[in-house]
Amino acid sequence: MQPAIFIDRDDTLIHNIPYLSDPSKVVLTPGAGTTLAALAQAGFQIFLITNQSGIGRGYFTVHELNAVHDRLKELLRAFGVVLDGIYYCPHAPNQECNCRKPKTGMLEQACAEHRIDLTRSIMVGDGQQDIEMGKAFGLRTVQLRLKGVEKEDYHADLLITTLPEMLDFARATLAAKA
Ligand SMILES: [Mg+2]
Numbered sequence: 001m002q003p004a005i006f007i008d009r010d011d012t013l014i015h016n017i018p019y020l021s022d023p024s025k026v027v028l029t030p031g032a033g034t035t036l037a038a039l040a041q042a043g044f045q046i047f048l049i050t051n052q053s054g055i056g057r058g059y060f061t062v063h064e065l066n067a068v069h070d071r072l073k074e075l076l077r078a079f080g081v082v083l084d085g086i087y088y089c090p091h092a093p094n095q096e097c098n099c100r101k102p103k104t105g106m107l108e109q110a111c112a113e114h115r116i117d118l119t120r121s122i123m124v125g126d127g128q129q130d131i132e133m134g135k136a137f138g139l140r141t142v143q144l145r146l147k148g149v150e151k152e153d154y155h156a157d158l159l160i161t162t163l164p165e166m167l168d169f170a171r172a173t174l175a176a177k178a
């Protein structure tokens with residue numbers, strides 16, 4: 001059983017561009033590559049957990065989403081980072097699925113497919129749905145509030161403005177008794 005970092009995509013791992021479908025526009029947020037490298041080296045698995053309703057709304061295709069994620073993987077590879085899994089909800093809100101955050105379906109799927117120590121795992125994201133989902137699943141939570149991104153304080157366990165600020169918290173979580 002290995003602990004996991006569950007990480008949101010838009011305005012967490014990469015800068016948000018609404019309904020992004022152009023791989024050339026994928027840009028990592030400050031320190032994202034080095035932070036994931038450090039987390040993986042410390043012993044965390046890393047899973048991307050992202051709502052992509054643009055598919056359900058007909059704005060882009062799964063093929064286009066995969067191209068964006070291929071570009072993301074390429075950018076991370078430069079830091080020696082390989083994601084352990086990518087989970088996305090393709091549904092529009094009115095489809096009432098079980099995977100659109102803050103629902104926990106994507107976390108359940110990750111747990112079914114990997115051996116994850118949930119007692120030492122962390123959800124990190126910028127949105128209320130990220131923090132709500134993490135709490136609902138009993139995870140520790142980290143809210144990233146990037147400079148220039150207007151978000152309230154959603155009362156996560158830790159509030160940060162760049163990803164590297166979560167490393168001490170993550171190491172303490174890892175050291176906690178399972
Ligand atoms: Mg987000």
Ligand SMILES: [Zn+2]
Nearest residue numbers: 089097099100
């Ligand atoms: Zn869904």
